[in-house]
Amino acid sequence: MVDLFEKCRQRSRVDDAKDKGIYPYFHALETRQDCEVVMEGKRRIMLGSNNYLGLTTEPEVIEAGIKALEQYGTGCSGSRFLNGTLRMHIELEEELAHFLGKEAVTTFSTGFQSNLGIISAVVGRHDVVICDRENHASIYDGCRLSFGKLMMYRHADMEDLEAQLQKVPDTFGCLIVTDGIFSMGGDIAKLPEICALAKKYGARVMVDDAHALGVIGKGGRGSASHFGLEDQVDIYMGTFSKSLASLGGYMAASREVVEYVRHVSRPFIFSASITPSHLLQVAGLPRRIHGGLRAGGPAPRHQRLSPQVPEGPPHPHHRIRDPRGSHLYL
Numbered sequence: 077m078v079d080l081f082e083k084c085r086q087r088s089r090v091d092d093a094k095d096k097g098i099y100p101y102f103h104a105l106e107t108r109q110d111c112e113v114v115m116e117g118k119r120r121i122m123l124g125s126n127n128y129l130g131l132t133t134e135p136e137v138i139e140a141g142i143k144a145l146e147q148y149g150t151g152c153s154g155s156r157f158l159n160g161t162l163r164m165h166i167e168l169e170e171e172l173a174h175f176l177g178k179e180a181v182t183t184f185s186t187g188f189q190s191n192l193g194i195i196s197a198v199v200g201r202h203d204v205v206i207c208d209r210e211n212h213a214s215i216y217d218g219c220r221l222s223f224g225k226l227m228m229y230r231h232a233d234m235e236d237l238e239a240q241l242q243k244v245p246d247t248f249g250c251l252i253v254t255d256g257i258f259s260m261g262g263d264i265a266k267l268p269e270i271c272a273l274a275k276k277y278g279a280r281v282m283v284d285d286a287h288a289l290g291v292i293g294k295g296g297r298g299s300a301s302h303f304g305l306e307d308q309v310d311i312y313m314g315t316f317s318k319s320l321a322s323l324g325g326y327m328a329a330s331r332e333v334v335e336y337v338r339h340v341s342r343p344f345i346f347s348a349s350i351t352p353s354h355l356l357q358v359a360g361l362p363r364r365i366h367g368g369l370r371a372g373g374p375a376p377r378h379q380r381l382s383p384q385v386p387e388g389p390p391h392p393h394h395r396i397r398d399p400r401g402s403h404l405y406l
């Protein structure tokens with residue numbers, strides 16, 4: 077038998093990069109996540125963060141986290157399924173469902189786990205899941221965890237997507253999954269074309285809005301809202317760890333689909349629920365981001381931070397610089 081750890085000893089590109097002093101990973105910050113940080117004793121401009129709305133340092137959000145810790149303690153010590161459901165989980169899910177205009181929402185411990193938990197639950201042995209090649213790793217891992225067949229299409233290539241759809245057997249169900257805003261390229265998925273093809277072939281559509289929530293769409297509602305396709309995207313997935321400055325993830329869909337996932341999804345059932353402080357940092361945020369849409373309220377937060385965001389859907393290729401935040405986004 078060979079030593080299992082032999083691979084760990086072999087020289088790799090990691091060692092080369094370290095030797096050359098160009099290894100880019102695990103550099104420790106000594107300050108909060110903000111536009112400017114101190115990294116290894118030096119002031120740096122942060123260009124790599126997903127803190128799209130600058131909420132990591134918002135006093136109201138910090139205060140909510142502290143109050144939750146004091147009132148409910150540090151953690152739930154169990155999964156949503158068993159002892160780990162607080163009234164706050166249910167209230168946040170109802171609030172998000174209302175904000176996103178879907179019948180129901182369920183939360184997961186992280187965004188990564190949401191993709192694992194949703195896809196592995198809804199894609200069964202006699203189903204196909206079709207992915208854009210540039211989808212996030214967690215989507216791919218969700219596909220691997222499912223018993224269904226994985227197909228892929230070239231990034232944003234609608235002809236290739238249609239070619240894959242034509243290969244799906246008539247007796248199989250089919251889910252098309254795409255990032256809403258692609259995590260690496262920053263481009264927006266071609267949702268109008270994807271939804272039209274899904275309708276033509278009878279497939280369902282799931283969008284990962286990790287980078288779109290709070291950033292595009294009416295009041296920051298994400299990519300389906302950006303295109304006015306709320307009723308054609310069947311499942312929204314999102315995370316609290318980027319624009320919402322916390323930790324956790326969610327799915328929003330019809331009540332029957334959410335109920336199904338809550339009873340069969342292993343990453344949901346067998347993992348501890350979101351902690352009280354992470355929950356309360358997020359609670360009320362959809363309303364706050366969306367606040368300006370109420371008569372007499374302030375401008376929506378994503379527009380206050382980005383005054384150059386035009387009213388209505390921005391042009392898909394319009395790049396916008398957040399004047400206070402730390403990221404260039406669409």
Ligand SMILES: Cc1ncc(COP(=O)(O)O)c(C=O)c1O
Pocket residue numbers: 186187188189191212214255259284286287315316317318324325
């Ligand atoms: C598109 C996409 N989906 C899911 C995730 C996972 O989210 P989280 O970091 O909250 O687990 C990420 C995080 O990088 C992402 O970019």
